[in-house]
Amino acid sequence: MSTLRNLLAVALTSAVAHTAVEALVSPDGVGKLPALGWNSWNEFHCDINATVFETIAQRMVDLGLKDAGYVYVNIDDCWSDKDVRRDPATNAILPNATRFPDGISGLAEKVHGLGLKLGIYSDAGTSTCAGYAGSLGYEAIDAATFAEWGVDYLKYDNCNVPANWSDEYTYNKDDGTSNAPPGYSWDTSNSAKRYHAMRDELLKQNRTIEFSMCIWGEANVQSWGNTTGHSWRMYGDINPSWSGADGGGTWGVMPILNHASFFWNATDLWGHGDWDMLEVGIGDLTYEESRSHFALWAALRSPLIIGTPLAEVSDDIVEILLNKELLAYNQDPVYGASAMPYKWGLNPDGTSNLTHPAAYWTGPSGEGIHVFMVNTEDREVTMSAVFGEIPGLKGVGNEFLVHDMWTGQDLGNFTDKVDVKLKVHDTAALRITGVDGSHPNPTWTTR
Structure with missing residues (x-):
């Protein structure tokens, strides 16, 4: 407890160095403000295909989400060919041809045609969390492939990291303690290097791809995330409950807010602590709990990536997601820092x-x-x-x-x-x- 109180004192009296010069500043303002969009994992998990995303994209337009600023339609895990994995001649990652008969590029054209952007998923390990091809060692090929397909956003996960890529020191994301020597820069850690490798290749492409690092708060990411990506996950996965934790690394709204109470102060313009997807209107959350979840994530100036099933979403939940004033706070172009606990x-x-x-x-x-x-x-x-x-x-x-x-x-x-x-x-x-x-x-x- 004393460790967290000491951490709070530091957070309240100083800020993690984070300026526009040091941050990952991208053309056309991409990444300056928290990303707004939708992600497939909460509703569909691996049961995805092109029709899912075409339908969701149209639904985002029809519900007014696009006009409110939600522009990303994000494919999560399980989109590639799990068996063949990569083209034997080029090493390019292969989409599942059955699920995506027109390829990812064909889907991107349809999503772009609605005035929206397409996101995709990969992993800074040998395989994704669901066992599909990862990008570790293939960063140059995959970044170029994503750009060629017309991808606008990359969620980059942290599963299946080989032992030779383990960090030299340990970092406890729950209380911010580490066995690293004083003055150690986590920007030099193997975790940071894995994410730097993809960042560097994305920056070489002829299109801007928003880079979302799903690193779960590991390796003191808040100390180097803003020079590496546009956002960085600050904790484990969220689940649709108020105060629950399943013991497997997923957390309800209150446990995540508890963590944010001590680790809120790295967010600013051009770099955003990501407190995971919105579970608004899902699972065990009541209407009031959904309101709180949305308001608090907006206040934290977290990316607001909807995980809510949109096919049969109720009007009152849509009203929460479309709240103009909370969205305006989250997207303020001048004041980019997170709200703080007082x-x-x-x-x-x-x-x-x-x-x-x-x-x-x-x-x-x-x-x-x-x-x-x-x-x-x-x-x-x-x-x-x-x-x-x-x-x-x-x-x-x-x-x-x-x-x-x-x-x-x-x-x-x-x-x-x-x-x-x-x-x-x-x-x-x-x-x-x-x-x-x-x-x-x-x-x-x-x-």
Whole structure:
């Protein structure tokens, strides 16, 4: 526990070095803001084919997701030929010809024709997590192949790494401790080298491919991820539950938020901590829990990659995904850093708790200072945003205009604090400005 509290103190007083100069800056603004899109894994796993993606692409248009900024249609694992794997003459990776009769390039043309972009999946190991061909040792060939096919996004996983590529030192992603000597740069680790190899080859191509590193928070990735990719996974896989963990490396919304409570501060423009796909409207999540999941991921300025089945998605879930103000916060072009926790609530600040993590978060946008309060309790509660406790509001006054980001309506002017009644596991999303609507503290950031 003391280790995590020490880590929190560092996060609150300093920021991981991350500037536009040091980050992976790509042409046309690709990767400057968190990616928005959809991924096949949650709904389809390996049961995929070209029709799935053509149907989803059209569905994204019809539901208004494309117009809201969700542009990536991402193929996850299992798209290639599992038996033949690679062309014996060229070593090019081979799509499954039965599932994708027009190849990936044919699918890309159809997706592009709808004004969307196509993503694909590979792995920085010898095989993918499902046992298909990986890209380790084939980075140049695979990057060129993806570019030739018209791919716009690469999710790059971390399974099946050979023993000779193991890191020299160990890193505990849960508490940030390591047996590496003081001053060691994890940018020189074998994990980093595997991802650098694909980055370097992608940068040689004649098209920009957004690079999403699915490295699960290993190898202190937050210290080198921004020079390597546009986003980097910060923890294990998500599952569609509020506080559950299956023991196999998948986690519910609250355990992941708990981890984010200590590892939020590497995100900024051009590089984004990725807290995994959106499980909004899936599994055991209630409507209020889905609202919280979406609001908190938006606040973290994580990539928002939908895992929700779209064929029969309900209107209320679509409404969550299309919330204009939360999307605008996530996609703010000036303030790129994640929201930060400023108070835990039920537990002392700095407490690691998989059920009751930090409940009070704040961050700026071009519109004002925002506060996100999540009810982690199993009962309705009233939560208070006390202005004197909110870092961006300290010393700038005690009366403010409070706006509800869910409804798009002003709640009115408040002095000292605003109280919000929240249903079980719901989250308040507030924008706070001067009483005249002006930004109360435009120079403050969470970094």
